[in-house]
Amino acid sequence: MSTEKKSNVRWVVAALMWSAIAINYIDRTVLAAAAPYITKEFSITPSQMGIIMSGFFWSYALLQVPAGWFADKIGQKKTLGFAVAWWSIATALTGLGTGFKSILGFRVALGIGEAAAYPSNAGISSKWFPDKERATVGGLFDSGSKFGGAVAMPLIVWLIALFGWKMTFVIIGGVGIVWSIIWIMYFKEIPEEHKGVNAAELKYIREGQSQKGGLDKEQPMKWYELLKYRNIWAMCIGFFMINYTSYFFITWLPTYLIKEKGMGMLAMGFAAMLPLLISMFVEVAAGWASDKVQSKGWLSLTATRKVFLVGGLLMASCIGLAAFAESAVTAIVLLCIAKSGTTVAASQVWALPGDVAPKNMTSVVAGLQNSVSNMGGVVGPIATGAILQATGSFKMALLLSSALLVVGILNYLFLLGKVKHIEV
Template sequence: MKNNNIDNRKTQVRWIIAAMMWAAIAINYIDRTVLSTAAPHISSEFKLTSGQMGILMSAFFWSYALLQIPAGWVADRIGQKKTLGFAVGWWSAITTITGLATGFKSLLGFRVALGLGEAGAYPSNAGITSKWFPKKERATVSGLFDSGSKFGGAIAMPLIAWLIVVVDWKWTFTIIGVLGLIWTIIWLIYYRETPEQHKGVNKAELEYIYQDKSEKKEDCDTTQPMKWYQLLKYKNIWAMCIGFFMINYNSYFFITWLPTYLVKERGMGLLKMGFAASLPLLCAMIAEIIAGWLSDRVYAKKILSLTATRKLFLIIGLVMASFIGIAAFAKSVTLAIVLLCIAKSGNTIAASQVWSLPGDVAPKNMTSVVAGMQNTVSNMGGVVGPIITGFIVGTTGSFVPALLFSAFLIILAILNYAFLLGKVERIDVKEKAVM
């Protein structure tokens, strides 16, 4: 009897998959953060202006944003195993050779190439979440894998600052790039497209995963019920895209201009800055995991509907995110960092819901496409954010107006999710689209 009980316990392969998804995003952000941490050294060596550095910081997002929808389409059509594996391998290879840059133009090329690979990460993870996890675990998983971005950024700041001091910025790119190449090998060996195909998944876990899915597990059809652009007929798709744009505009300050802000506006040295800049990201990582788990508990226990749960955590998180505007007026460095920790944590509380929404609303076989659409628009915030911040700082000589503008966008995001986002439910393509 004891052995039978053990045999009937569900396996936990899905959480190993979740851990690998988390690691992919952590590596993703470590790689994209190297430039901002090394920015003072790079700008000094190549004699780059603040405007040029702003362009370099945003260049990554040009290709990254534009390829979100194609990457999502490819992931849904050929599978997340190949798509994510190729993506991580590509961007890691680019990172290893970035140290060969000789000036502004070559750095610009490497940053655009980096974005080409990293575009596949989030759409693939959204699709994996939909395939491998029941609805009541999706916010937890979304918060978990997205928290890798904060861990990656947090680790990157002090680690990269230390590596730059020890081996210089060029070798730092090479060392960091190797991490992703190792991950790629492990992923291609271990991951399977569906739980049924994985030998480690037993019957109990399989039944648990599919307990509340509308599509049957035996249905392997990958046909998509509409073209990606037809999704634009739906109000919720617009709300998801607009809101995430404003969140990302705010969020990317922490991995682009924050190191420069702490050095120039707050007078920190490089190593001290590295640790201080990591604190908002570490706090945010913890907050996002807790928020994802807590929102799943609220929904699973039927305390609130799915719509009310998503909106509640989105708005709470965004109210906290608006503290970035208050941080602009902090008199002490310590208070400024505390307020920035609250602001970044609020961003990630909202993000735990943002990355659950594609799985909640996407039509069958289109979760990665919807995630790609959402992330395309959101990362336009990454394109314009560093440039606008650089322009404001260059024009006014201060970060205060730049931080206040970020807070203003967060207020707009609150209104968007409160009023434009409607009932959170799967789009039924048989029904008439509603705007």
């Protein structure tokens, strides 16, 4: 009997997945921190800034399914490596913007590159991790978005003060270029191809998978045939409601803290960091806890996913209470609870594609789910900007977010059925 201790290369891969998402969110958050400077320099109205902020999501949302298809067919190594390089260049070029049209154009280009990140990571999870670690790794790599957003605010405010907003875009863009080089040199498409993965780790991974991803490229159906299944619709609708609220934290939160709560730039940078930083740890813990609950048989897979999804959205609905907060401290506490709630739900959202997808279609399912959900990123910033311009306050915008989260709860309770692989 072999007593070889298993290697842990999969967790190095997870760390790279996490850092890709962290860079992803730092790059998309630069605009939110720089928005007060850009609006002043180019005389951009709140409605125009809402359009710029949402411009990223036009291309990002529309290209999710094609990006997922490429990741499953061509491989996550090439797809993700190229994507990170592309969006990093787009970020750097944003510093050359001269007004509304050019900055909007670079923002759309950023979305084209970033579209491949989450579908690729979902596909990597299905190849490199056993089923019982699915929510843990999903929560882990998605927590990179909160770290990226949290670090971005104080870091970018400092860089802008030091170098100006234009050079800040160039500096941040260079980080992703370095990551893409490391990724291509280290990552392998499947664990069988990686020299660092020993027999014990490979056995642990493959024997723990109900579907052994990546061993062939055959897909049992076209991507659009997925729309015949109820669970796919539930995943898309529910995630749309989550993302509508989530993207407030990386688009309008800095402006909210400055205009509504009277904070200065430096204080805003640290206050805006708190909901994201706290929720990063909450998401990893939620993913780990849900894997433990399910693997120990305390709840079925379906019940586990629903308990964490609904519980998370109940927490997230606290964003509506922030509309009535008198002090900045109270508002920030409520926003921390709300953002943490979205991440409790997100740890399950990124496990669901691996739970539900047919063989070799995890990236496609993740892309489809993310495509619909990120229309919340298109609608949310525009709606918030329009409400702000019409009312002069964020109150109605926060209440609308809370109402949509209630719809999300009902969706996961009643539309989401038994969580299992789609069988063809």
